[in-house]
Amino acid sequence: MAGVTDQVDQLGRRARRSPWSERALRVGMVAYGVVHLTIAWLGIELALGDHSGAASRNGALRQLAQQPLGRIVVWVVAVGMFLLVAYKLLEAVVDAGAEDGAKEVVAPVTDVGKAIVYGTLGVSAVHVAVGSGSRTRTTDYTATLMDQPYGRWLVGAVGVAIIGYGGYLCHRGWSEKFLEHLDPRGRSGRTGTAYRWFGKLGHLAKGVAIAVVGVLFVYAAIDHRAKRSGGLDRALHTVLHQPFGPVLLFAISVGIGCYGLFCFARARHVST
Template sequence: MNAPTRSAEQANNSEWMDHAIRAGLVAYGVVHLLVGWLALQLAFGEKEDSASNSGALHYLAQQPMGGVLVWLIAVGMFLLVLWRLLEFAFGYREESDDTKRWRKRLTALFKAVIYGVIGWSAVKTATGSGGSGGGTDSTTSKLMDLPGGQLIVGAVGLAIIGYGGSLVYRGWTEKFREHLDAQGQAGKDGSVYVKLGKVGYIAKGVAIAIVGGLFCYAAITHDPKKSGGLDQALQTVLEQPFGQVLLTAIALGIASYGAFCFARAKHLSR
């Protein structure tokens, strides 16, 4: 193992990285709490910003000291990106199964992209160049114009549905427990943390799966306007029978995921 590789591995396994991950998880939790709050406002007809990551950042920027807080969110997200990239490059060496090792590494890379998108959105919001919306019509339209565009959009939709389904599965089976140390799973506090994780993962997974469903519908109808981000997905929920009740449940679930991020930061296990 050469010196740069050894240094990168040491950085990934260092106590400093643990602190960086904790800071990033707190930032990630704040974003989810704000998305949950905006979704709750949507459910009761008091919408101010889109119920999405970018909408949450825009809402935060309008609060006292909001600009500073958004910059802190950006820093936290980029710390998580660094962690996941190190995991992709050097992580999971203890896995004897090559297929399982690379599956975990690719998952880490996928999460790095998610965190990076939120971080970049935070930078744009902090510098005044980001909007409050979460629309995806333009991106979907560009994909539609490519050769086999409908298939590409459909594949993206199925991938998003798959990711949402994996979150629901992790919530239902409580596989997320592996992210908490033993103390974080013990006693009354541990019971609360696990319940927050279960509700949070399932609610977030359902919301993301609906986003994927909108992409698939756009592919089938060849209409980019049928696709949409989280905000449009939640509005779709609101339009259904008992939509207000369902959207309220999802909003509280997304907020629960945010609270679980705080618990994970306190009782980090990786």
């Protein structure tokens, strides 16, 4: 059994270092960056008073689809996301054999979690690309979950998990752990300094936005009202209605745009 595990681990490592794996990561990161830049633009428009677009992943995809050759771009995003799914699942196999102690479990679970996030975005991109009218909202999922046994506790647990992930992103941004994704050239010189700031501001802003989403889930669990939950668009609207809301929303949106630029930096300076 140990021999089979070692063989799988070796195959995973070879595949991860292959040129095709690197290309998949590059294409996926460019696609992910485009989505974040579009979300940032919609958030900035919202901060400036334009409420016509939804500052969310689905809203960004619909916005892209409305541009010239937009559906082609959305198809590219879909392909990029599915490539990232394959890459993260491959990383999960490699990390399962490479890490020790608690990381032996945490690292693969994190990889699979990211693969799910990329996969859902890829599926959404396919729906938008083919013109599907399906727009299932986060509140619909929350209501379904709320109706299950111990539903309120489940929704609350989801909220706490989302808050935790937001905090994790903020920690990576503040500690600059994200630099491990860049090769030495991507961390040096003036360009490296710019990438560092893109990553720092991007992770902090995205972490704050995601944490707000988690807070909305927790409120929904406390009040037993699914309508209090919501995705990124609802979270940004919540920020907008706080004191100095437009200024805060503008800053967060710019930060999300920085995250998108950092995705481009990862695509250019892949560290495998």
